Amino acid sequence: xxxxxxxxSNGHDTDTYRDRAQDVIARLQHMFLYQMTNANxxxxxxxxxxxxxxxxxxxxxxxxxxxxVDSSEGLIAILGPTVPRVTSxxxxxxxxxxxxxxxxEMWTFVNPDQITPSHDRFFARIKKDFxxxxxxxxxxxxxxxxxxxxxxxxxxxxxxxxxxxxxxxx
Numbered sequence: 001x002x003x004x005x006x007x008x009s010n011g012h013d014t015d016t017y018r019d020r021a022q023d024v025i026a027r028l029q030h031m032f033l034y035q036m037t038n039a040n041x042x043x044x045x046x047x048x049x050x051x052x053x054x055x056x057x058x059x060x061x062x063x064x065x066x067x068x069v070d071s072s073e074g075l076i077a078i079l080g081p082t083v084p085r086v087t088s089x090x091x092x093x094x095x096x097x098x099x100x101x102x103x104x105e106m107w108t109f110v111n112p113d114q115i116t117p118s119h120d121r122f123f124a125r126i127k128k129d130f131x132x133x134x135x136x137x138x139x140x141x142x143x144x145x146x147x148x149x150x151x152x153x154x155x156x157x158x159x160x161x162x163x164x165x166x167x168x169x170x
Contacts (some may be wrong), residue, residue, distance in 0.1 A: 004160055006045045007072040009065075009091060012086030017109070020142050021076055022047065024149045039161035046072070062086045069093045072103040074156070079136075081114040083122045091122075092107070095130040107152050108136040109145060158162060 002074055006025060010018045025045050032041040046068045048061070056064070069075060075094040077087065094106040110119065127133050137152065139145035 001040045001042050002160055003042050003044065004074065004157065005072045006043060006074045006076060007068050008045060008047070008076045008078065009069070009087045010078040010088050011080070011082055012126070013082055013084075014080040016142060017078045017080070017139075017145050018047075020146050021078065021149055024146060024153065028150075028153060032157065032161065036161070039158075040048050041157060041161040043157070055122070062089050062100075065090055066093050070097070073103060074107065077106060077108040078145075079110045079114075079119065081111075081116070083169050088122060091134075092126070092129070095126055095132055095134075098132060099130050105156065106120050106134075109139050109148060110136040111140060113125075113140060134156045 008018050008021050025043055032043070048065060051064075052070045066089060069090050070093065075090065077091050077094075079087070079127040091106070091108070094104055098106065107108045123134055137148045139148055155163060163165075
């Protein structure tokens, strides 16, 4: 069985979209497990909100989530009206892994109606520090986000399961 570990990166201001992403992942998992039984693909996703209560050293929350970025094959980054501190570290870590040619994908989703100078500075810093330009998918509402996430993940996951689509890089 091919295991694909995904991580969702977002701030509290986009938790509704995180919940929607988890629903998409669960539905895709169901499809691959029960409808496409020959695909041998299993999806997993870590959510800090499911972790038990604990005491960590100062800065430990970011350390834990960065370790999850390091062990994930794909990062789903969701930005709303802010660029949260931990989320920005997670995105930067994924960019570092991409630069180091590790097997990792990153899909970024941004609400263009909520772009601020902070977003522009963050993306400019990624370009300067890693030589990468993040081309993000737009969403304006939950339904549009859900549709974009499905159309982003299905070709990638089908490719990981062995399907081949002309023009789709997996």
